Amino acid sequence: MSDARTQILGGIRRSLRRGELAGEARSAVEARLASPPRGPSVARAQLPQPEKVALFCQWAETLNATVARVGADDVPGEVTAYLARNNLPANVAMAPSPLLEGYDWASQKMLSIRRGRGEGSDQVSVTGAFAGIAETGTVVMASGPDHPVSLNLLPDTHVVVLRESDVVAGYEDVWGRLRERYGKNLMPRTVNTITGPSRTGDIEQAMELGAHGPRRMHILVVRD
Amino acid sequence: MQSTAHAFKSNVGHALADPNLQDSLAKLKVGFSERRRQAAERLPEFEALRDRARDIKNHTLAHLDFYLEEFERKVIALGGKVHWAPTAADALQIISDLCKSVNARTVAKSKSMVAEEIALNEHLEALGIAPIETDLGEYIIQLRNEPPSHIIAPAVHLTKDQVADTFLEHHAKLGFDKRLTERNDLVAEARYVLRQKFLDADVGLTGANFLVAETGSSMLVTNEGNADLSNTLPKMHIVLASIEKVIPTLEDAAVLLRVLARSATGQESSAYTTLNTGPKKREDLDGPEQYHVVLLDNGRSSVLGTEMQEILRCIRCGACMNHCPVYGAVGGHAYGWVYPGPMGAVLTPQLVGVEEASNLPNASTFCGRCESVCPVRIPLPKLMRHWREREFEKHLTPKAVRQGLAVWSFLARRPALYRRLTGIANRVLALFGRADGRYGTLPLAGGWTRFRDFPAPQAGGTFHARWAARRKT
Numbered sequence: 001m002s003d004a005r006t007q008i009l010g011g012i013r014r015s016l017r018r019g020e021l022a023g024e025a026r027s028a029v030e031a032r033l034a035s036p037p038r039g040p041s042v043a044r045a046q047l048p049q050p051e052k053v054a055l056f057c058q059w060a061e062t063l064n065a066t067v068a069r070v071g072a073d074d075v076p077g078e079v080t081a082y083l084a085r086n087n088l089p090a091n092v093a094m095a096p097s098p099l100l101e102g103y104d105w106a107s108q109k110m111l112s113i114r115r116g117r118g119e120g121s122d123q124v125s126v127t128g129a130f131a132g133i134a135e136t137g138t139v140v141m142a143s144g145p146d147h148p149v150s151l152n153l154l155p156d157t158h159v160v161v162l163r164e165s166d167v168v169a170g171y172e173d174v175w176g177r178l179r180e181r182y183g184k185n186l187m188p189r190t191v192n193t194i195t196g197p198s199r200t201g202d203i204e205q206a207m208e209l210g211a212h213g214p215r216r217m218h219i220l221v222v223r224d
Numbered sequence: 225m226q227s228t229a230h231a232f233k234s235n236v237g238h239a240l241a242d243p244n245l246q247d248s249l250a251k252l253k254v255g256f257s258e259r260r261r262q263a264a265e266r267l268p269e270f271e272a273l274r275d276r277a278r279d280i281k282n283h284t285l286a287h288l289d290f291y292l293e294e295f296e297r298k299v300i301a302l303g304g305k306v307h308w309a310p311t312a313a314d315a316l317q318i319i320s321d322l323c324k325s326v327n328a329r330t331v332a333k334s335k336s337m338v339a340e341e342i343a344l345n346e347h348l349e350a351l352g353i354a355p356i357e358t359d360l361g362e363y364i365i366q367l368r369n370e371p372p373s374h375i376i377a378p379a380v381h382l383t384k385d386q387v388a389d390t391f392l393e394h395h396a397k398l399g400f401d402k403r404l405t406e407r408n409d410l411v412a413e414a415r416y417v418l419r420q421k422f423l424d425a426d427v428g429l430t431g432a433n434f435l436v437a438e439t440g441s442s443m444l445v446t447n448e449g450n451a452d453l454s455n456t457l458p459k460m461h462i463v464l465a466s467i468e469k470v471i472p473t474l475e476d477a478a479v480l481l482r483v484l485a486r487s488a489t490g491q492e493s494s495a496y497t498t499l500n501t502g503p504k505k506r507e508d509l510d511g512p513e514q515y516h517v518v519l520l521d522n523g524r525s526s527v528l529g530t531e532m533q534e535i536l537r538c539i540r541c542g543a544c545m546n547h548c549p550v551y552g553a554v555g556g557h558a559y560g561w562v563y564p565g566p567m568g569a570v571l572t573p574q575l576v577g578v579e580e581a582s583n584l585p586n587a588s589t590f591c592g593r594c595e596s597v598c599p600v601r602i603p604l605p606k607l608m609r610h611w612r613e614r615e616f617e618k619h620l621t622p623k624a625v626r627q628g629l630a631v632w633s634f635l636a637r638r639p640a641l642y643r644r645l646t647g648i649a650n651r652v653l654a655l656f657g658r659a660d661g662r663y664g665t666l667p668l669a670g671g672w673t674r675f676r677d678f679p680a681p682q683a684g685g686t687f688h689a690r691w692a693a694r695r696k697t
Contacts, residue, residue, distance in 0.1 A: 213449025
């Protein structure tokens with residue numbers, strides 16, 4: 001196996017007409033890796049926080065999610081109401097996260113909650129979000145014991161709880177937050193950035209919702 | 225996949241005569257390409273992002289060995305494994321060994337052109353392991369036993385009715401015995417059929433849009449979520465990626481993502497963009513126990529440092545084929561291998577040999593639309609021209625073309641003679657074509673007149689003559 005490695009790396013170096021990167025050339029590339037330069041910034045998302053949140057909501061709705069802006073006390077009630085509005089069962093699979101445990105779910109007498117990973121038969125999941133990206137109305141999910149990835153994918157309907165203060169301008173801000181939370185160069189197993197429901201353009205290039213992931217995504221944007 | 229690129233001309237004949245294909249291709253003009261134009265217009269920074277995307281890929285290619293080693297170091301540190309595959313055969317061996325190590329019976333596959341390149345499905349089937357394509361387009365063509373005709377929309381050559389027939393044929397035994405007519409019903413049926421296969425699969429195999437050296441992550445962009453199910457539910461996740469997929473940092477990924485979705489389908493963002501880094505952590509509630517990355521070279525390292533290097537910037541968005549008048553007329557299958565359209569016309573001769581694929585770089589009018597929409601600004605016409613030069617040097621160009629070029633070059637170097645002969649030809653053609661204004665047949669121009677008339681020259685002489693006359697007045 002190491003022979004194969006040597007063969008490929010050696011081939012690259014022969015083609016580039018140099019040996020292993022060394023000296024100043026190497027330091028320059030290492031420096032670029034250590035403090036990554038940003039690309040051109042996208043002006044439309046460089047806004048004060050309230051406008052950023054509004055832009056997030058606008059794009060999320062444009063890209064086929066639905067959005068409800070609520071206060072923290074209203075989160076459990078809005079989940080129940082959303083399920084009722086859409087004729088969905090009052091059974092949810094919920095991410096066992098401290099953020100979600102902070103809400104008063106006991107107030108929803110009719111809502112049955114199972115905490116844990118997603119199962120193939122789940123109709124509805126409720127999860128938090130690590131961040132929201134205003135530029136495209138994208139929610140960011142970081143996996144961990146408080147957020148199994150399967151909850152983002154298996155249910156027909158995904159209800160996301162996102163705090164206003166977690167809405168950022170673009171990907172770059174998400175990367176910054178990931179490095180802050182997990183340490184530089186360390187990552188959760190999976191970071192899903194999700195923009196609206198699952199879809200496919202594979203039949204005649206026409207977008208149809210609900211390919212393999214959720215058919216519906218409802219985002220509760222919670223005032224801090 | 226076995227190449228039929230050598231048969232390009234007869235493939236084209238079949239493609240032009242296929243009414244279903246022509247219906248499907250007609251939708252390209254109003255589908256992906258129109259949506260790309262609108263998406264680009266909505267983002268004022270789009271052109272600056274394309275410049276930056278080009279620079280990022282150039283920087284990476286110039287330091288490819290460094291970034292691959294860096295990527296490998298991070299993957300290992302996080303509990304994953306990296307396997308180096310100089311050739312397709314090496315990659316097949318590695319993947320089948322991995323599958324056997326967990327006694328895999330089924331592999332859930334997310335669309336990977338590199339897997340098509342090494343013909344992974346045939347290999348697994350021969351070993352008694354069932355590959356299950358989960359991208360809707362790939363699933364459709366797997367049922368039909370066809371190769372993909374497009375790198376991001378593998379079934380773009382099919383109409384809705386053809387898909388409906390295919391589903392009826394294959395799903396009837398599962399109890400779906402009603403022929404569907406609506407697209408959303410077809411999508412729902414495929415979702416239902418594939419869901420259980422995801423849950424039962426032993427191995428999930430995906431490609432990668434990017435490999436991030438900084439974090440050792442593989443990055444996947446999909447609309448369906450099938451890649452995410454493939455890398456979350458089975459106990460082993462294998463990433464198969466070619467070496468030029470590595471990029472330095474997450475910041476670089478942000479730039480490339482912004483141009484990728486817009487160039488591909490005209491979307492602001494694909495529905496799922498996922499970073500996978502290593503296997504399941506101890507406290508995680510789901511995820512694979514094992515995470516493997518197979519790095520495939522298959523001839524790419526030898527492209528570095530040559531005049532063809534720029535093709536290695538390609539991020540596989542498909543914009544060049546969506547905008548190509550030749551692809552738009554003949555579709556992807558005519559190209560005879562995995563990568564069709566302009567990027568395929570450059571890459572295929574490199575990967576399967578110029579002798580096999582010599583027709584492809586010639587299947588271009590050099591209109592330049594491909595280059596004008598390429599998110600990483602690959603000068604595709606220039607690269608196709610390089611192939612034509614190499615073909616000429618290798619004496620692969622047909623004898624009639626070589627002789628024609630020799631005659632033309634003899635004349636072009638003798639301007640006086642050239643003007644006299646073209647002047648005579650012009651007058652003769654004008655004289656005999658006077659009645660109709662066009663020719664239905666013409667000696668030496670059968671290739672042209674077989675499909676359309678040749679216009680007779682109008683009065684006033686050759687371009688040279690008219691230019692000279694104009695300058696005098």
